[in-house]
Every structure is written in C-alpha cells, then in structure tokens.
Amino acid sequence: NPPPLFNEVSATVIQAEKVDRLRNEVQTKHEEDYREALVTIKNDLKLIEGLDIKENLQDQIRHWFIECRNLTGTFPDYPDIEEGGSAIIFSNKTIQQVIEDIIANQEEEEKNEKKKKKKKEKQPKKTKKQKKGTKGKNKEEDEKWKMSPSLFLPAMKEGCNAYKEIWMNKDESWNFSQDFDPELIKEEKRKELESEIRVQVDELMRQELKNLKLAVDREREHPAKAGKKKKKKGKKKEKKTKKDKDLTADRTIESLYKELVEEGLLIQALKVNLSDYIGEYSYLGTTLRQVSIEPMPSLLDVRQLITLYGIWPLGSAAVHEKAPLVKSLLLAGPSGVGKKMLVHAICTETGANLFNLSSSNIAGKYPGKNGLQMMLHAVFKVARQLQPSVVWIEDTEKTFYKKVPNAEKTNEPKRLKRHLPQILKLLKPDDRILIVGTTRRPFDAELQSFCKVYQKIILVPRPDYASRYVLWKQIIERNGGVLTSALNVSCLAKVTDGFTQGHIVKVVKAVLTDQRIRRQIHKPLTAVEFITTITSMNPVYKEEEESFKNWYAKTPLGKKRALAITGGSTEKAKDKGKRKE
Numbered sequence: 001n002p003p004p005l006f007n008e009v010s011a012t013v014i015q016a017e018k019v020d021r022l023r024n025e026v027q028t029k030h031e032e033d034y035r036e037a038l039v040t041i042k043n044d045l046k047l048i049e050g051l052d053i054k055e056n057l058q059d060q061i062r063h064w065f066i067e068c069r070n071l072t073g074t075f076p077d078y079p080d081i082e083e084g085g086s087a088i089i090f091s092n093k094t095i096q097q098v099i100e101d102i103i104a105n106q107e108e109e110e111k112n113e114k115k116k117k118k119k120k121e122k123q124p125k126k127t128k129k130q131k132k133g134t135k136g137k138n139k140e141e142d143e144k145w146k147m148s149p150s151l152f153l154p155a156m157k158e159g160c161n162a163y164k165e166i167w168m169n170k171d172e173s174w175n176f177s178q179d180f181d182p183e184l185i186k187e188e189k190r191k192e193l194e195s196e197i198r199v200q201v202d203e204l205m206r207q208e209l210k211n212l213k214l215a216v217d218r219e220r221e222h223p224a225k226a227g228k229k230k231k232k233k234g235k236k237k238e239k240k241t242k243k244d245k246d247l248t249a250d251r252t253i254e255s256l257y258k259e260l261v262e263e264g265l266l267i268q269a270l271k272v273n274l275s276d277y278i279g280e281y282s283y284l285g286t287t288l289r290q291v292s293i294e295p296m297p298s299l300l301d302v303r304q305l306i307t308l309y310g311i312w313p314l315g316s317a318a319v320h321e322k323a324p325l326v327k328s329l330l331l332a333g334p335s336g337v338g339k340k341m342l343v344h345a346i347c348t349e350t351g352a353n354l355f356n357l358s359s360s361n362i363a364g365k366y367p368g369k370n371g372l373q374m375m376l377h378a379v380f381k382v383a384r385q386l387q388p389s390v391v392w393i394e395d396t397e398k399t400f401y402k403k404v405p406n407a408e409k410t411n412e413p414k415r416l417k418r419h420l421p422q423i424l425k426l427l428k429p430d431d432r433i434l435i436v437g438t439t440r441r442p443f444d445a446e447l448q449s450f451c452k453v454y455q456k457i458i459l460v461p462r463p464d465y466a467s468r469y470v471l472w473k474q475i476i477e478r479n480g481g482v483l484t485s486a487l488n489v490s491c492l493a494k495v496t497d498g499f500t501q502g503h504i505v506k507v508v509k510a511v512l513t514d515q516r517i518r519r520q521i522h523k524p525l526t527a528v529e530f531i532t533t534i535t536s537m538n539p540v541y542k543e544e545e546e547s548f549k550n551w552y553a554k555t556p557l558g559k560k561r562a563l564a565i566t567g568g569s570t571e572k573a574k575d576k577g578k579r580k581e
Contacts, residue, residue: 030180038189041182041189042193045189046193050197054200058201058204061086071103075209075212078206085198085199085202086198086202086205196405200403247377248378253382259378263365265355266353266382267355269344269347271348273345274306274349276345277342277345278471278475279467279471280466281466282296296549297459298467302459302460306458309326309456310436311349311350313432314390325429326434327427328435328436328453329454329455330442330454330456331343331438332457332458333459333460333548334500334540336500336502337500338460338500339438340394343392346436347390352390353383355379355383356394357391359415360394360411363410372415376423380426380433387432387433388432389434390434391434392436393416393437393438396445397444397450398414398444399417399445400446400450401444401446402445421453437454442548443547447555451555456557457555462500462545463500463501465494469493472489472493472504476508479509480512481517481525482524482525486526487524491527492527492530498541499540500540503534507534510533511525
C-alpha cells in the first residue's frame with residue numbers, strides 16, 4: 001500500500017510553483033516599466049537636451065561650410081535625404097576630424113592623378129620566372145589542409161566584448177531589484193533623438209546653404225514658370241466637378257452599411273452618458289483673471305461645450321437649423337483625460353452612428369486613389385442617409401504631420417490631408433454630421449492646415465483640486481468602496497495633483513479587489529493604499545500643460561480669445577486716436 005500522503009502535492013512543489021509565479025509577475029512588471037521608460041526618457045531628453053543638440057549640429061554644419069569654402073573656394077553640395085543627409089559626413093566626428101578628412105581626400109585625389117599618368121607612361125610586364133614561382137606557391141598552398149571558419153566564434157567574441165565594455169566594471173549596488181538602467185536607455189535614445197533632429201536641421205541648413213550661395217557666390221536658381229502652375233490649378237477645378245458623381249449608384253444603403261461594418265470603419269459606440277464625465281467648476285478662475293492669468297478650462301466647462309457644439313445640434317434638427325453651424329470639432333489634451341469617452345458620449349446621447357477614420361484604422365484598407373475616393377464616398381453617403389452621424393479621427397495630428405516618421409511611413413497617415421477640407425465644403429447645412437478629432441500631440445501637426453479643418457478647438461485639461469475631490473469620491477463608490485472617516489479624500493485629491501481621470505480609475509480598480517471589498521467592514525479604506533499604487537505612474541507635468549496652452553495661443557481661436565481678454569481696450573483706443581487725426 002502507498003503511504004497516506006502519496007497522492008497529495010508536496011509543500012516543496014507548491015513553494016516552487018509559487019516562486020515561479022512570483023518571478024513571472026516581477027518580470028512582466030519590469031518589462032512594462034522598461035517600455036514606459038523608453039517613451040518617458042526620450043520625451044525628457046527632447047525637452048532638456050533637444051535644443052542643445054540642434055544648436056551643436058547647426059554649428060558643426062556651418063563650420064563645414066566655411067572650411068570647405070576656405071579650402072576649395074566654393075561651397076559644398078549638401079547630401080540628399082535619400083543618401084542620409086549630413087549623417088554621412090558627420091558620423092560621430094569632431095570638427096577637426098572633418099577638416100582633416102577633407103584635406104586627406106584632396107591629397108588622395110592628387111596622388112591618384114599622378115599615379116594614373118605614370119602607369120600610362122610605363123606599364124611593367126611580368127617575367128616568366130615570376131609566373132613559374134607563383135604557380136609553384138599556389139600548388140603548395142592548395143596541398144595544405146585549412147580549417148573552415150567558425151560560425152559561432154564571431155558571436156561569442158561580440159558577446160565578450162559587449163560584456164567587457166558595458167557590464168564588467170559596472171557598479172550595480174544601487175540596483176538590487178534588477179530594474180532597467182536609465183543611463184543605458186539615455187545613450188540609446190540620445191542617438192535616436194539626434195537622428196530625428198538631424199532631419200529637421202538638414203532642411204534648415206539646406207536653405208541656409210542656398211542663401212549663402214546667393215549672397216556670396218551670386219548663384220541664382222532658375223525661377224519656376226508661373227504659367228504651368230496656373231494650368232494645373234485649372235485642371236484641378238475641372239476634376240472637382242467630375243468627382244461629384246455617385247460612385248455607388250447601383251448599391252443599396254444596407255450593402256454599404258454591411259461593408260463598412262465588416263471593414264471596421266463603422267463601429268459600435270460604447271454606452272457612456274455625458275453625466276459619467278465627472279468634474280467640477282473652477283471657482284478660482286475669476287480671481288486668476290483679475291491677476292491677468294488665464295486659467296485652464298475646468299472639466300465642467302468642457303462638458304458644457306460638448307453639449308453646445310456636439311449633442312444639441314446632432315440630437316435636435318430644430319436646434320441644428322437655428323444654432324451656428326459647426327461641422328468639425330477638435331479635442332486636444334494629454335492622454336487619460338477622457339477625449340475618447342467624450343466622443344462615445346456624444347454618440348450615446350444623440351443615438352448617432354460612429355465612423356472611425358483614424359490613420360491606424362484606415363491603414364491597408366481601400367488602397368490607391370480610387371480606393372480612397374470610394375471609401376470616403378461610401379462613409380459619407382451612409383452618414384447622410386442615417387443621420388445623425390459622428391466621424392471620429394483618433395490621433396488626428398498624424399494626418400497633418402510636418403514630417404512623417406520612418407516607422408509610420410508604411411501606414412500612410414497623411415492620406416486624408418487633402419480630402420478633409422473638400423469634405424467640409426461638401427457638407428450642407430442640413431446634414432447632421434460632425435467630424436470629431438482627438439489628439440495628444442497637436443504640436444506635431446502643421447498649424448495652418450490643421451486649423452483649416454477644425455472650426456472649434458476644445459482643450460481638455462487635467463483635473464483641478466475640486467474635480468479630483470469629486471472624482472475620488474464617486475469612482476470609489478462606483479467600484480464598491482465605502483467612504484469612512486478613516487479615508488481622507490481631501491488628502492488624496494491634494495497629493496494626486498497632475499494625475500488624470502484615467503490614472504485615478506486604474507488606481508481604484510487595482511486597490512478595490514473582491515477580497516479588499518469584503519474586508520472593508522473589519523479594515524476600512526485608507527489614503528495610503530491608493531497613494532502607494534499611484535507612485536508607479538507618471539503624472540501630467542506643468543510643462544506639458546503649458547505646451548498645450550502655448551499651442552492653443554497660436555491658433556486662430558486662441559488669438560481671438562487673447563484679443564478679447566487683453567487687446568480689446570487697446571484696439572478701441574487706437575481707433576479713437578485715428579478718428580481724431
């Protein structure tokens with residue numbers, strides 16, 4: 001007979017499985033932290049060292065211009081983008097090394113020319129004895145056995161060299177938990193950042209080189225013929241009239257609706273009410289304006305603007321006729337602020353269909369010019385027939401990129417750039433269709449074309465103290481938490497300055513597990529539990545918020561607002577002075 005505990009799992013096996021599970025959890029957490037650090041460290045480097053890198057590159061290239069001019073008598077030709085730009089010339093070289101290379105190249109060219117002349121004059125012939133000697137040597141070498149080169153030895157050498165250079169003498173006494181090394185990430189990301197900035201610098205320096213050539217060498221480029229441009233404009237106008245034809249006259253709305261759903265362009269909106277977007281009024285706004293400081297809008301201001309521009313005109317045909325016509329709307333703000341939630345809230349409150357024309361969603365669908373025309377025609381035909389409709393473009397700054405990153409070139413994010421202004425013109429006042437764009441980085445887009453498409457821009461800020469206080473209370477209660485005197489909500493709202501609604505929701509869900517909800521009777525909730533989990537998250541810093549405010553000040557709406565607040569009185573005074581004169 002087997003022993004009594006034969007079928008039971010031993011304690012050592014259970015302990016080993018537990019250790020494996022814990023190790024996997026730690027590994028996944030370290031991997032997530034590392035992935036987040038790759039983004040955050042790069043952004044920090046861009047803010048801190050970006051301007052210095054740009055200035056150093058410009059000084060280096062300018063010095064190259066001057067040295068080439070002094071040595072050769074003319075300015076050099078700038079390498080093209082396809083060749084790699086200035087990265088070919090300055091591959092981790094100092095200015096002195098570049099000058100030495102230029103001198104060495106000139107000397108080599110002179111030597112090569114002299115050698116060619118000598119070879120032409122005297123061409124030496126090989127003797128028979130030399131030929132016989134070489135044949136004998138080749139036979140002896142062939143007879144000897146040679147070992148084939150190793151396949152794995154170069155990889156082993158590379159690994160050993162990497163260990164000696166990086167890890168052999170590295171002090172990791174501070175890194176007991178074996179997290180990522182921020183210095184190593186900085187070294188990698190500094191190279192990436194330099195290559196990105198170099199592309200911008202190359203464009204500037206190409207123009208600067210042209211100006212130098214015009215000013216110093218008096219080189220003039222041939223002006224482009226104006227007649228051809230005019231003809232092209234005329235052709236474009238003729239094409240526009242032809243495009244107004246119905247491309248899907250033979251098909252029914254049901255078949256088009258089915259096709260758009262299958263392609264993922266027509267999606268189901270989440271059931272989110274506008275009342276779920278929690279916030280509070282900013283009561284300090286008037287006092288800040290008295291001290292000539294323009295505050296960020298509060299969350300309830302955002303909710304009010306969404307109802308005015310989105311929900312009322314789409315929900316009611318009578319309001320749509322009498323209210324000012326708003327065809328497009330832009331929601332700009334940092335991630336986790338609730339932009340996507342507001343888009344879905346507009347659809348649920350009005351019962352509108354939601355079309356997703358984001359660059360990531362369109363990628364690879366309906367290829368070519370004809371395919372793109374067919375897609376837009378089908379989307380807006382269905383949107384007109386089944387009003388109200390919302391056309392959502394997530395990360396809309398990608399369609400208006402100043403320069404498309406190499407990683408996103410395959411997706412063709414700028415496909416809709418030319419077509420969006422045309423679509424806005426074709427939308428009639430009777431059409432209850434709203435184009436809504438959401439963006440986390442509006443600074444990456446071209447400002448003029450961006451503002452032409454979007455009539456109204458709403459800045460969605462991070463929550464202030466009053467909004468955070470209400471958010472903590474309501475989200476804890478919705479997730480099964482009980483508010484007691486042991487939980488200091490005011491302290492939580494104060495400590496979490498800079499964190500968004502998304503951060504607060506994640507923290508509450510992480511803390512309020514089923515087990516913790518059951519234990520609330522014996523052990524009530526405290527603020528420390530929530531604060532410990534939020535420490536691993538990155539808040540929205542004031543610099544990022546200021547960058548949004550500065551960007552908004554450059555837009556037409558921002559300029560009008562600034563004039564209304566500060567410049568209204570000065571303009572009136574100027575007008576009075578002119579009348580007196």
